[in-house]
Structures are given as C-alpha cells and as structure tokens.
Amino acid sequence: MIIDSNVLIGNWPFRRLPYKDPGELRKVLSDEGITRVIAGSLDAIFFRDVQDGNEMLYKAVARHRDFFTPAATINPTYALWEKDYKQAIEEGAAAIRVYPEYQNWDILDHSSFELYEACRKDKLPIILTAEIEDIRQRHFMDNPRDWLGGEVRQLIEQIDGLKVLVVNARADRMREIALTLPSQKRKQVFFDISAVWGPFVDDIALCVNQIGVTQFVFGSHAALKTPETAVMKLKISQITEQDKKQIFTENIKQIMPRLVSCHA
Amino acid sequence: MLIDIHGNFYAPGSNLPRSKTLNDSYLSTARKVGITHIVGIVMGTWGDLSHTYVPSLDDMKYGNRFLLNVIEENKGFVFGYAFINPVYEERALEELGFCIEKGMIGMKLGASVRCDSHLLEPFVKKCIEYNIPILQHIFQRRFGEYPNVALSDASDLARLAKRFPEARFIQAHIAGGGDWQFGLRAAADIPNIWIDLSGSGCDSGLVEFALRTVGEDRLLFGTDLTLDTGIVRLYTLKRLEADIEKISFLNAQKVFVERFQ
Numbered sequence: 001m002i003i004d005s006n007v008l009i010g011n012w013p014f015r016r017l018p019y020k021d022p023g024e025l026r027k028v029l030s031d032e033g034i035t036r037v038i039a040g041s042l043d044a045i046f047f048r049d050v051q052d053g054n055e056m057l058y059k060a061v062a063r064h065r066d067f068f069t070p071a072a073t074i075n076p077t078y079a080l081w082e083k084d085y086k087q088a089i090e091e092g093a094a095a096i097r098v099y100p101e102y103q104n105w106d107i108l109d110h111s112s113f114e115l116y117e118a119c120r121k122d123k124l125p126i127i128l129t130a131e132i133e134d135i136r137q138r139h140f141m142d143n144p145r146d147w148l149g150g151e152v153r154q155l156i157e158q159i160d161g162l163k164v165l166v167v168n169a170r171a172d173r174m175r176e177i178a179l180t181l182p183s184q185k186r187k188q189v190f191f192d193i194s195a196v197w198g199p200f201v202d203d204i205a206l207c208v209n210q211i212g213v214t215q216f217v218f219g220s221h222a223a224l225k226t227p228e229t230a231v232m233k234l235k236i237s238q239i240t241e242q243d244k245k246q247i248f249t250e251n252i253k254q255i256m257p258r259l260v261s262c263h264a
Numbered sequence: 265m266l267i268d269i270h271g272n273f274y275a276p277g278s279n280l281p282r283s284k285t286l287n288d289s290y291l292s293t294a295r296k297v298g299i300t301h302i303v304g305i306v307m308g309t310w311g312d313l314s315h316t317y318v319p320s321l322d323d324m325k326y327g328n329r330f331l332l333n334v335i336e337e338n339k340g341f342v343f344g345y346a347f348i349n350p351v352y353e354e355r356a357l358e359e360l361g362f363c364i365e366k367g368m369i370g371m372k373l374g375a376s377v378r379c380d381s382h383l384l385e386p387f388v389k390k391c392i393e394y395n396i397p398i399l400q401h402i403f404q405r406r407f408g409e410y411p412n413v414a415l416s417d418a419s420d421l422a423r424l425a426k427r428f429p430e431a432r433f434i435q436a437h438i439a440g441g442g443d444w445q446f447g448l449r450a451a452a453d454i455p456n457i458w459i460d461l462s463g464s465g466c467d468s469g470l471v472e473f474a475l476r477t478v479g480e481d482r483l484l485f486g487t488d489l490t491l492d493t494g495i496v497r498l499y500t501l502k503r504l505e506a507d508i509e510k511i512s513f514l515n516a517q518k519v520f521v522e523r524f525q
Contacts, residue, residue: 015445018469134465136403136441197464198492200290206282222468228499229466233492236293 002231002248003036003259004029005095006127006167006192006219009060009068010042010053014139017223022060025223026067032231034220037068038252038259040097042223044073045132050103051084058091069259071095071127076115077105085118094259095165097127101144107151116155120162123257128152130169130195133224149176156181156188163255167192168221171203178211186211190255192219193247198233205238213243217252265513267524268294268494270399270437270462270486271304271342275330279312291338294487297495300513301524303343305372305399306331317374317401317413321352321359328363335367343523345372345399350383357386364394369523370434372399375413379420388428397432397519399460400424404442417442418450425454432456432519437488439463439497444470452477458519461511462486466493471500480506484515 007029009022019025022039029037039061044053050073061068072088074081074096088096096119100107107128119126133142156164166177166189174191181189193216197203208216218234220227234244253260271290274283294302308323310316319327324347331344346363348356348371360371371391377383379400391398403410406417418435425433435451438444440463451457459478461471474483480501487494502508517524 016469018472133467134441137405137443137465140407197490200286200293200491201489202289224468225466226468226496226500228496229493232496233490236297236492238289 002032002034002218003038003252004034004220004222004227005038005165005217005252005256006194007037007039007068007222008042008224009039009057010044012042012132012224013046014133014142019223022064022068026064029220029222029227030067032227034227034231035067036259038071038094038256039068040071040127041073045099045102049078050075051087054084054088065092069094071097073097073099074115075099075103075105076112077103077109081115085115089122092258093124094256095125095127097129099129099144101147104145107147107155113159116159116162120159125163125165125190125255127165127167129167130173132168149173149180152177152189153181156185161188163188163190165190165192165217165255167219168195170195171197171207174207175210178215186215190215190217190251192217192221193234194219194221194225194230196233198229199236199238202238204233208239208243213239213246214251214254216247217255218248265301265524266299266485267301267303267513267516268299268487269303269434269484269516269519270460270488271302272489273304273306273331273334275306275309275327277312278310280310283310287334290491293491297491299487301341301343303345303370303520304331304334305345305347306334307347307374315412318376319347319349319374321349321355324349324356325359328359328368331368332363332366340525344368345370347372347374348387349374349376350381350387351376353383353386357390360387360390364396369520370396370399372401374401375415378414379416379424381414384424388424388431392428392431395521397434397458399434399436402436402442402447404438404444404447418447421457422450422454425457429456432458434458434460434484434519436460437463437486438474439465439467439470439493440488441465445473448474448477451482455482458482458484458515460484460486461497462488462494464488464490464493466496471497472504475501475504475506480510481515483511484519485512
C-alpha cells in the first residue's frame with residue numbers, strides 16, 4: 001500500500017501531459033501499487049480565481065473519491081478566499097496547496113497568516129512546491145518567483161503546530177530548510193521524495209539520516225512526472241525496510257489526519 | 265546484456281561530498297539492477313582543481329589515469345571515455361591518443377568549447393580514425409551564454425554531426441535537465457546522433473516522445489548519476505513494446521563497434 005501525497009490533475013500550459021483524464025492517471029498510479037492519492041489542481045496555479053481550478057478538480061475526481069482526495073488550492077490574497085477554504089473543508093480536502101511564487105504574494109505576507117491559522121486549527125497541512133518543472137527546461141513564460149528556505153523557516157517559527165509539506169524539492173533545499181530549524185520545530189516541516197535523487201547517489205538515504213525519517217512522505221509529482229521512478233528509487237534506496245514503509249504509507253497519516261478520517 | 269553508456273567515477277580529492285563511497289555504491293547498485301557493462305568517465309576532480317566541464321590539462325589527465333585504474337580493476341565490466349578539453353589542442357590530442365592506446369573506447373566532451381568551434385575538428389577527425397564515438401555534454405536547449413562555460417545544445421550538436429556524417433555522436437543525458445522536447449527534435453533527422461537516455465529527470469511523456477521522434481534504433485540506455493531513472497525508462501519502453509534489446513545493448517554494440525562480450 002502506497003499513499004501518494006503529491007499528484008496534480010489538469011492541464012499544464014507548457015507541455016501536453018500523457019494522461020487524458022483522472023481515470024487513466026488512476027490506472028498508471030495503481031499499477032505502481034499506489035492506493036491513495038492526494039491530488040491538487042494544475043489549472044488553479046494559473047487561474048486568476050483559483051476556485052475555478054478547485055471546482056474542476058472536485059468534479060474530475062468525483063467518480064474516484066475512493067482513490068483521489070483533493071488538496072484545494074487557496075490564494076489568501078484573493079477576495080473571498082475564506083469561502084473557497086470553507087468549501088475545501090466540505091469537499092473533504094486533506095491539505096491546502098499554495099503557490100505564492102506563481103500568484104505574486106509572499107509566504108510571509110500578513111494576509112496569508114489568517115489562512116495558516118485556519119489550517120493549523122483544522123489540522124490541514126500547507127503544501128508548498130519547490131518547483132513545478134526543473135528550472136533548466138522551463139518555458140520563458142513559466143517564470144515563478146523563487147521562495148526561500150528562510151521564509152519557510154520563519155513561517156514555521158511563527159506558527160506553532162502548523163504543518164508544512166514541501167514537495168518536489170531536491171536534497172539541498174530540504175537540508176537548507178530542515179537543518180536550520182531547531183529540532184522541535186523541525187517536526188513541523190515535511191518533504192516528499194519526488195525530486196530527491198535515488199541510488200546510487202541516494203540522497204534519500206542522506207536526507208533520512210540527517211533530517212529524520214518521520215519528516216518524509218511518498219510523492220510522485222505525477223502527472224508531470226512518472227510515478228514509477230518515485231516508487232523505484234525508494235524501493236532500492238539504502239534505508240531500512242521499516243523506514244521505507246513509513247515513507248510509503250505511515251508518515252502521511254500523521255501529517256494529514258483528515259485523510260484518515262475521510263476514508264475511515 | 266545491459267550496457268550503461270554513461271557512468272561516472274570519482275577520483276580521490278573530487279569536489280563532491282561522499283565521493284569516496286560513490287564508486288563502490290555505483291558499481292554494486294549497477295550489478296544489483298542487472299547492468300553488465302559500463303562505459304564511464306572521470307571528469308577530473310569534479311571542480312576541485314579546475315571547472316568540472318572545462319578541465320585543465322592536469323585535471324583531465326588526473327581523471328583519465330584514475331579511470332584507467334578503475335577499468336583495470338573491473339576488466340570486462342568497466343570501459344571508458346577519455347575526457348578531453350580541446351582547448352589544449354596538440355597536448356589534448358596526445359592525451360586522447362594515450363587513452364585510446366590504453367584501451368578507452370570513446371571520447372567525452374564537456375563544455376570547454378562549443379560544438380561549432382574550429383578547435384574541435386581535429387578531435388572529431390581523430391575519433392573517426394580511431395572508430396570511436398563522441399559523448400557530448402549537452403544542455404538540451406540553451407538561451408544565450410552561461411558564465412565560465414561554452415555549453416552546446418542539441419542544435420549545436422546536430423550541426424556538427426551534419427558536418428561529419430561519418431562520426432558517431434552521443435547526445436548526453438536527455439533527462440539531465442533542459443528542454444528534452446527540443447533536444448529530441450534537434451536529433452530526430454540526424455542519423456549519426458544517438459540519444460543517451462540517462463539523467464535524473466523523470467518527466468511523464470519523455471520516453472514516449474523519444475520513441476516517436478528519434479525511434480528505438482538510436483536510443484541508448486544510460487544512467488549518469490541516477491540508476492533508478494534509467495531503469496524505469498527501460499520499464500516504460502517495455503510497456504510501450506519498444507525493442508528492449510536494441511536499447512539495452514544492440515544499439516550500443518553498434519555505436520561502440522561490438523566492443524562488449
């Protein structure tokens with residue numbers, strides 16, 4: 001059993017993705033042993049009103065709610081975002097995805113703290129994406145503002161209990177964020193493995209040893225990436241079988257309690 | 265048979281964390297996943313004594329000597345590319361000759377000079393004479409210039425390959441960062457460019473696009489720094505019903521003129 005914390009459904013403006021609908025994507029993920037997926041909307045990243053993307057997502061996964069759990073996208077600088085958030089709760093979202101780098105606001109913007117507080121209270125982790133696509137291959141119009149590890153660190157230091165999941169980050173970025181936090185605060189930040197190098201360099205083993213296995217979850221970054229690679233690199237990583245199990249399945253349940261309650 | 269046409273080894277003093285353990289890790293993991301032959305490179309000291317992709321003469325020689333040791337210690341399993349900086353002209357040609365005489369079977373170019381540099385011509389001619397392929401480090405699509413390097417992109421390599429149709433070129437790490445669609449399209453109609461499928465990237469659709477544009481006769485299995493992505497690409501090719509034997513070893517045997525037993 002594998003739970004995938006990082007899947008995006010929809011259209012990406014800069015290249016055609018190979019899966020035409022959630023059913024086809026579900027089959028590809030299932031073939032790799034993935035049994036549950038937390039899915040966000042790709043379209044919402046670029047929509048002025050992200051709620052259009054959320055609604056497309058809710059509709060797309062409606063027939064697959066036994067497999068896909070939505071992660072709603074919220075832009076806390078946009079009018080009436082509170083209503084989008086409320087609907088996310090009603091739709092059973094297990095996490096909130098934010099894209100300050102694409103939507104022109106700062107992680108530490110005053111206006112965003114209301115969202116973070118709500119997430120903390122409702123036990124919803126915030127998902128930040130280190131990069132949607134590798135910087136070396138981006139289209140010239142795919143030009144997100146880089147957010148810094150220091151900003152994530154400040155956010156975590158300011159809000160006790162808020163959980164932040166950073167997805168599609170490479171090892172150096174994980175270490176930049178986690179290793180500069182005090183050990184107690186480090187427990188608030190988590191990472192998926194979708195962009196970490198597997199063997200033989202095996203940055204998974206390096207990061208697990210340095211940061212701690214409890215801070216890692218499985219994530220594939222499908223539909224932009226192939227889920228097979230994420231599964232394979234974790235399977236052949238030089239960490240213990242128990243650690244692999246925690247990353248494949250167990251840790252995510254601690255980070256996303258709503259995932260458990262939604263599907264209990 | 266499974267031939268990894270893009271392996272890396274690290275000499276003592278390399279500017280990489282854990283470099284001492286990486287060689288053992290690579291060799292043992294490669295065996296575990298079924299790789300039977302490796303064609304490797306040592307890129308000098310990986311930036312410690314000179315730029316990784318623009319090695320000094322000493323750095324280049326140091327890496328090549330270390331690779332000869334690795335080949336000797338792993339006879340029949342590890343083969344090698346001479347890592348060459350053409351800026352050193354005659355002295356670099358001597359180094360290439362030395363490496364080939366000692367048994368290396370290809371030449372690797374970094375980013376010392378761009379593919380269209382006149383400095384490269386004698387090296388390409390020498391490779392034709394030695395009947396060895398050239399592995400060219402590629403940034404799939406570059407926009408302008410980058411500091412301290414003369415990066416070539418896939419269209420630069422395509423122009424070079426057209427000028428020397430009798431030479432065999434390997435376009436490095438299609439999944440190693442950069443616009444792989446551009447890289448594959450640039451090589452699509454150039455019969456003397458083979459695509460090295462290595463690289464840490466694992467974008468959905470890459471393998472399908474490679475099959476569609478370049479075709480299974482010019483794809484080569486490779487790993488570079490990540491074995492998992494290379495192996496998964498083979499699985500994907502199998503799922504797509506591509507000729508796995510060609511991509512695993514038959515194409516490599518052709519490029520390296522049947523060097524592997």
